Amino acid sequence: MKNKGFQITIAFICLILGLMLTVQFKSIKKINSGGIDKMRASELQSALSSANEKLDDAKRELASKERKIEQYQEAASKGGKLGQIIQKDINQAKMLAGLTAAQGAGIVITLNDSKVRNEQGDMNENYFVIHDSDILLVINELRASGAEAISLNDQRVIATSEIRCAGPVLSINNTRTSAPFRIKAIGNAIDMENALKMRDGVVDALQQWGIEITISKQDNMVVPGFDGALTFKYAVPFKEGGNE
Amino acid sequence: MYLSLIGLVLGVVMGIFLPYSIPIAYSKYMAVAILACLDSVFGGYAASLQGKFDMKIFISGFFGNALLAAGLAFIGDKLGADIYMAAVFAFGNRMFINFAIIRRYLLNK
Numbered sequence: 001m002k003n004k005g006f007q008i009t010i011a012f013i014c015l016i017l018g019l020m021l022t023v024q025f026k027s028i029k030k031i032n033s034g035g036i037d038k039m040r041a042s043e044l045q046s047a048l049s050s051a052n053e054k055l056d057d058a059k060r061e062l063a064s065k066e067r068k069i070e071q072y073q074e075a076a077s078k079g080g081k082l083g084q085i086i087q088k089d090i091n092q093a094k095m096l097a098g099l100t101a102a103q104g105a106g107i108v109i110t111l112n113d114s115k116v117r118n119e120q121g122d123m124n125e126n127y128f129v130i131h132d133s134d135i136l137l138v139i140n141e142l143r144a145s146g147a148e149a150i151s152l153n154d155q156r157v158i159a160t161s162e163i164r165c166a167g168p169v170l171s172i173n174n175t176r177t178s179a180p181f182r183i184k185a186i187g188n189a190i191d192m193e194n195a196l197k198m199r200d201g202v203v204d205a206l207q208q209w210g211i212e213i214t215i216s217k218q219d220n221m222v223v224p225g226f227d228g229a230l231t232f233k234y235a236v237p238f239k240e241g242g243n244e
Numbered sequence: 245m246y247l248s249l250i251g252l253v254l255g256v257v258m259g260i261f262l263p264y265s266i267p268i269a270y271s272k273y274m275a276v277a278i279l280a281c282l283d284s285v286f287g288g289y290a291a292s293l294q295g296k297f298d299m300k301i302f303i304s305g306f307f308g309n310a311l312l313a314a315g316l317a318f319i320g321d322k323l324g325a326d327i328y329m330a331a332v333f334a335f336g337n338r339m340f341i342n343f344a345i346i347r348r349y350l351l352n353k
Contacts, residue, residue: 010248011250013302013306014249015254016255020277020281022255022256022258023262023264024274024275027267027271028271
């Protein structure tokens, strides 16, 4: 440590060393706190694909809404076509409500009471017959897997449909029906069948009690429409900004 | 001595405020380069205590060792062998030896 130039060189070297050290510390800290690299690639893959799916759905919906707006505008300019479009919308609404029969591909599920003899007599007889909750489980599973129209023994399941035990029979849409129960569902047959046959799923649970379940895929079938009367005594459409 | 400490602090401060960071893929090379630099500094200090410090050797060692260590790590990655271990071992070993020399000089002063 004799002259000034010497010391400045040493200081410069130390500066470089300190710089390298801190930059490296910063980089390593960033890598460790990233979090993303710790997630498994498969998780990221599934997150990405589901996000993409949602995006696609949203885009499709946007496109259909835009088309509708165009149609309305066109109709407004022409006048004559308006009736047609309103008719189409009414049909769509009826379809949604289940007032019209629907046809398409789907599955038919047949449920029958257990034929297993309850020989020991130590089990409750009730376990071996189909209950309203069993049917509801099946229908719920069908809806979860994308069923678009469901009927039970030719009664369309709509928003107000009840499914409940009424003595030894089952009541749906205020009509009585009994086993065997045929549930028709229009939708993606493979998805619905897979959902029902999931391990520890609905089919597994019911088969434990010997309840007979058969599922058959149909390429084209008809689900009947709701044929009762739909009236609203209490509910009225809510108008935005109207009187409460 | 003070000037070198000031330089070190200045370097640390600069590193904190510079927006750059090393990409993940290259952080390993940087790590061995830092090890080589640390070794040079230890070696330089030991040599200066022994009175046989040579600026040319110090500077060339500082940069040359860093480049060689990073280069070894890079080649090792390409070959699929952990050659950077050689640098880690060599410089780590030498750092302890230099530290031992520094200790002896400072304690026997």
